[in-house]
Amino acid sequence: MKETFARIFAVVLILGGTFTIGFAWWFGRLDSITLHARMPEAGGWMPGDLTIAINQPLRLRLTSDDVMHGFAIGQSGQPAVDVKPGEIADITLNFDQPGTYTFYCTRWCGANHWRMRGTITVTGDAPEQTVTPPLYAQLGLDIDAPREAETVSEEQPSALRGRKLFDQLSITNLPTYLSPDYYRSHSPEQAWQDLRDDPELGSYSDQQLWNAVAYIWGSNTTPEALSIARELYAQNCAACHGESGGGDGVFSGEQVNIQDEAGGMSSGHQIVSPADFTNPEQILSAAPALLQGKIIRGGMGTGMPMWGVIFTEDQTWALVSYLYTFQFEEVPK
Ligand code: HEC
Ligand SMILES: [Cu+2]
Structure with missing residues (x-):
């Protein structure tokens, strides 16, 4: 990019x-x-x-x-x-x-x-430029592999309660869990598993650890980024993915034209239905780097547009953090 x-x-x-x-x-x-x-x-x-x-x-x-x-x-x-x-x-x-x-x-x-x-x-002559591949490629993530979270939370995870928990904690791995690198490269499910496997967190309930995951996610974005993303989402995504993320936007059932190999249009294809961001199995199994990869690259013929040429990198990360708000209660500031 x-x-x-x-x-x-x-x-x-x-x-x-x-x-x-x-x-x-x-x-x-x-x-x-x-x-x-x-x-x-x-x-x-x-x-x-x-x-x-x-x-x-x-x-x-x-x-x-x-x-x-x-x-x-x-x-x-x-x-x-x-x-x-x-x-x-x-x-x-x-x-x-x-x-x-x-x-x-x-x-x-x-x-x-x-x-x-x-x-x-x-x-024109381009100055020597080093192109950094997107994070999903650096991490070697296969963004097309089917995935489904096996462990999901019983209740909606609360970032606020997660923050209260983290505020009283003094565990060795806390700085790692809260770092941007950790957040971007782990799915919420993997993060939950890491917390569950952490001997220093043995006394906490599964739900408390889900709240902690919600807090990790909430602390890696800002209210400003979320408000930019909310606007971008309403303008560019809601028509397919739905205003509240349920995959039920006005165009979700439309027969759209799929561009054929030669670049021409052939009409009447039924598209794959847009991803449902409110579905925990789907979203809790996805790392931010994976979702960002899908946004940048698009769905390759499934009807998910490619946005890498449209948005800046900051905008794609903001959108990613916004998509998780369909799962987690946001941290009120
Ligand atoms: C024209 C309809 C359409 C629009 C507009 C659209 N999407 Fe999608 N999107 C889809 C479809 C269909 C899929 C499922 C197929 C796939 O994953 O390739 C999808 C999948 C995704 C996924 C992958 C989810 C997963 O769990 O793997 C992400 C992330 C995503 N969209 C984000 C966005 C964002 C952000 C926008 C707006 C900037 C957007 N989409 C706009 C149709 C759309
Ligand atoms: Cu137009």
């Missing part, structure tokens, strides 16, 4: 009405590209792949041929630009790093909305 973000200077000029479209047409003729937005079924972005040299301004005239869409560039942090039918939004982008950037639609324009993506290839 790209760690260095190109600075993208977007100058947005939104023009409405017939007269201004004429003006924009004239004004935009100099080296500009008209980028048409259409629902994915009707072709998506046209053109879908753009190329520009490094430090060369890319002038785009965005317009929609059907409904309202949105235009944004993945990992850039730039606000999205509305793309309205019959109007032109004139934007100028500047890339000071070579590479491939993904642009995408930010408005739920239909069941295939999230397939509305395109690329901008920025050519």
Whole structure:
């Protein structure tokens, strides 16, 4: 994943009405590209792949041929630009790093909305860059292996009660359990097992140890990260995974089009149902690194989009910590 973000200077000029479209047409003729937005079924972005040299301004005239869409560039942090039918939004982008950037639609324009993506290839000499593989690959996790937690908690684990427990503890391994490395590489079930096997915790009940696990998870995120993730989730995930994580979003039962090998669309495939984040067997068996891997890479044809090109690394970790809140009571601050 790209760690260095190109600075993208977007100058947005939104023009409405017939007269201004004429003006924009004239004004935009100099080296500009008209980028048409259409629902994915009707072709998506046209053109879908753009190329520009490094430090060369890319002038785009965005317009929609059907409904309202949105235009944004993945990992850039730039606000999205509305793309309205019959109007032109004139934007100028500047890339000071070579590479491939993904642009995408930010408005739920239909069941295939999230397939509305395109690329901008920025050519030029790239400085020597060391690419760090995602954590799941570093840890050698097989993110496609079937999994199911064998041990789950009887009641919803409470991070608050877990904190009370940890506050009075002085066990040798406490710093390890609370470290970010431990959290990211262990599933809640594995963490629970480690606590259960810890002789210094022998006198605590199974439920108390589940509360401790919830506390480890809660202490590895922040209210700020969770609120960013809540927004990202509502905007990008809830339509499939459901507002409250149950896998029952409005598009969960839709017949969607699966992109075939050649990149064309074949319609009528039934997708795998979206993961249910409220199911303890499913989520308590997954380490943060595994869930992050799935978010970055996507489901490879199952209907789970690939988000690595869209979100920053911090955003993917925030989303991961948010997904566990469908299991654990959050730590109130
Ligand atoms: C178009 C529907 C759709 C959207 C939108 C979507 N997902 Fe998914 N997601 C799925 C499907 C289907 C699966 C199950 C198949 C699979 O795991 O490959 C899945 C699986 C997952 C998994 C794997 C869970 C597990 O237990 O292995 C994670 C994590 C996930 N999604 C997170 C997200 C996040 C975060 C977002 C928003 C940024 C998101 N998804 C948006 C359809 C969707
Ligand atoms: Cu769209």
